Amino acid sequence: SQKIEQNSEALNIQEGKTATLTCNYTNYSPAYLQWYRQDPGRGPVFLLLIRENEKEKRKERLKVTFDTTLKQSLFHITASQPADSATYLCALGRGAGSYQLTFGKGTKLSVIP
Amino acid sequence: DVKVTQSSRYLVKRTGEKVFLECVQDMDHENMFWYRQDPGLGLRLIYFSYDVKMKEKGDIPEGYSVSREKKERFSLILESASTNQTSMYLCASSGEQGRYEQYFGPGTRLTVT
Numbered sequence: 640s641q642k643i644e645q646n647s648e649a650l651n652i653q654e655g656k657t658a659t660l661t662c663n664y665t666n667y668s669p670a671y672l673q674w675y676r677q678d679p680g681r682g683p684v685f686l687l688l689i690r691e692n693e694k695e696k697r698k699e700r701l702k703v704t705f706d707t708t709l710k711q712s713l714f715h716i717t718a719s720q721p722a723d724s725a726t727y728l729c730a731l732g733r734g735a736g737s738y739q740l741t742f743g744k745g746t747k748l749s750v751i752p
Numbered sequence: 753d754v755k756v757t758q759s760s761r762y763l764v765k766r767t768g769e770k771v772f773l774e775c776v777q778d779m780d781h782e783n784m785f786w787y788r789q790d791p792g793l794g795l796r797l798i799y800f801s802y803d804v805k806m807k808e809k810g811d812i813p814e815g816y817s818v819s820r821e822k823k824e825r826f827s828l829i830l831e832s833a834s835t836n837q838t839s840m841y842l843c844a845s846s847g848e849q850g851r852y853e854q855y856f857g858p859g860t861r862l863t864v865t
Contacts, residue, residue, distance in 0.1 A: 671852055682756075682842050682856030683795070728795070738783045738802070738846050739810075740854065744794035 641666045645729060645743040652719055652750055660714040660746045662729035669731040672705055672712050673740065677726045686727075687714075719750045755779075756857035758843055764863045771830040773860050775843030782847035784826035785854065786810075786818060788839040795842065801826055802847075833864045 646661035662672070671690045675683035689696045689705045689712070696703045702715040716723050726747045730740040759774035777784065786798040787810075797810030799818040807818050815837060819827045826845075830837055840861050844854040 673853060680859070680861075682844070682859050683854075685853040685855065688851075688853055732852060738852060739785075739797065739800055740852075741797075742795040744792070 641741065643729065643731060643741060643743040645746045647746055649747045652748065654719060654721060654750055654752050656719055658716040658719045658748055660727050662712040662743055664710050664731055667731055670735040671732045673730045674703060674714050675728040675730060677728060677745065683728055721750045721752050724748055724750050756843060756845055756855050758857040758860050760860050761858060762861050764865065765833050766865055767834060769833050771833050773828040773841055775826045775857055776824050777845040778824065779845065780823065781845035783845060784820065785844040786826065786828045787842045787844065789842055790839050798828065835864050838862060838864045
């Protein structure tokens with residue numbers, strides 16, 4: 640069956656360091672992968688989308704990689720700040736042209752001053 | 753900016769009641785979604801609508817129905833609420849110019865007693 644795993648439920652990191660979050664999947668051939676940020680009690684907010692034919696995408700301090708051979712995406716936040724503390728969700732498109740997503744359970748990132 | 757609003761932030765209902773959760777988006781999106789989010793289970797898709805009066809079951813449709821009479825409005829209906837439907841309910845929309853990212857509402861925390 641299809642499965643998405645985000646490597647850890649929680650990740651603590653020192654301010655200024657690079658946070659790296661992992662999303663692994665099995666039995667999927669996603670056309671794209673997305674990352675969202677969710678703060679407590681709020682809906683997720685879209686951050687980045689990367690397509691299957693793209694290796695890397697950047698937006699300000701954020702970088703996403705997508706390795707369809709390893710079936711893995713890495714999400715990096717460089718120069719992390721306490722304001723980056725949140726839960727980060729990866730989500731996979733269910734097929735070419737599909738707007739439906741399957742979400743991972745998320746990794747709660749805490750950036751310690 | 754896309755705005756997705758949900759009718760209530762908090763709702764308390766009794767077992768057996770019929771419950772309506774309303775969602776409105778203001779960006780003329782074709783696609784709208786209802787999810788529920790539970791600790792340890794992540795975001796799970798209940799129903800999806802890709803056009804007015806069109807709907808598809810998601811991963812956990814049992815006990816729920818939906819209505820989409822106008823493009824901007826997508827309603828989730830709990831025909832007879834049960835305690836296992838206590839959850840955070842999140843509405844989302846997508847489809848702006850063929851883009852796949854989803855825009856979420858703030859969520860409705862539903863408690864069924």
